[in-house]
Amino acid sequence: MKDYLRLEKIRYRYKPYLLIARIALDICIIILNHKYVFPLIALCGFLPVNLRYVTEEEYIIPMSDTDIKKRRMMYVKITWLRFALLGIVNLVKTLIFNSQNQYDYLINRPVIIIPALILTLILLYRALIGETFFVKGRSFFPEPVFRFIFCVWIPFGILTYYTIENKNIEEDLMTIPPIVHIIVMIFGMLLVSYSIILLNVGWKIRDYDSSNKRIRYFEYK
């Protein structure tokens, strides 16, 4: 955690516009309609995972490969948890806002599905990094093909279903054409899933390459 905060401090010290962008993003996640929050989270969560600036010190300070992976994972983990937290704040806001006018909305699908999806993502993520739910020290999805099915196709299906259902419920509230909404949601979910796949299936610590510091160390094999 200390490491993460230090990295963030370093990142923002010389790039304050990044801090402004992040605050703006966080505010957006909280105030936006919950339907747009997912693609936004998906896109924003995907970027820091893949575009992290790496310095050589990480390769030479006394850490085992597991420590290095943990250190990197900490960054990703906190990013996702932050988004999850903001998603929950958004949800609470929606609940409070809607409860004043329309109590039926409280038991409607979106309210249930959104936290369910957030939870699914977190659980999938935990499973994939080896922090299993059932058996300690043993991955829940041992084979890459299962990971692919669980992380890409199932979330894809859930999200597609959710998006289509949601469209019928709140068609009048849509400000963008439904088909665009669906495409964006599907893309967002695929990006989330793909980034998780990248993180875990082919996780490999490569040689440090000083000529290409912006490396993708989450290499898919």
Add this chain to the structure above:
Amino acid sequence: MELFRCEHLTKIIGKYRLNDINFCLQPGTVLGLIGINGSGKTTLLRSIIGSYRLDGTMEDRGELILNGSHFRSNAKEYRSQIAYVLQESPFSKYMTPMEIGETYGPYYEGFALDKFRNLLKEYELPEKKMLFKLSKGQLLRMQLAFALSYPALLYVMDEPVGNLDIEFRDIFYDTVRNLVSNEKSSVIISSHLVTELEHIADNLLWLGRTEDTGYIRYGGTIDQLKDCFRILSIPEEKKNELPKEMIMGEHHNMTHNEFLLYDRGGDFGTRIPEELRPALRYADLQEIMYFIEKKAS
């Protein structure tokens, strides 16, 4: 007992191949690493400190063992015993020297932040200036201060003196001598300043290059190497009096030709004609390297 061993290290970086490097290091010694540009000095040093992995590609081979710790199986302990001063600072350029100490120091057992601060003062380095604002010489000093702030067994230094001013070079060489004086630590130091290296190094590892492959041209003591070579300055017409197999290189100038002569046993007295012997002299390391590399290219 040896402190460090490099066993059959083969490292592939793109098209370049550092091939089958073997050497060991006794405690209390300084190993000088020399070679022309592209011979693999930095690749070797980066492999030793861990920036390059031993399984980066399918063809990478070898093992590094430091004080009983194997790099492949116990990277954490292995790395904790190494200190480094590199050409390019490995630390984030958006940190101050003090932040470097506070951030990375705790990873090393026995890291003394006060000592680090004192060394920064001694080396006249600003504590609160970002690294990208420091000169190359200052970055080297900062790395040296960091390296000296914890008890390491192996000090790896990649071209450390090229960017240091003359005054600090003396301090640097004194520091290296002090490091090995306890007979526990060793230093590997690469440099193009061969003459300076000759004065400080006990052993030598000379890397050569053929096309895209780097290999060990010589490994051993400097004295042993120098015993095998002599320089002979004679007119061109007397060249035929020399045994051809002894001539390892030649350099022509207006009046004389200089020949680098080689004899494995150092038996120049009997093999060189008597009238030419007065023109015979010892070759220094730089001359040996110049002639050999010139011939190889």
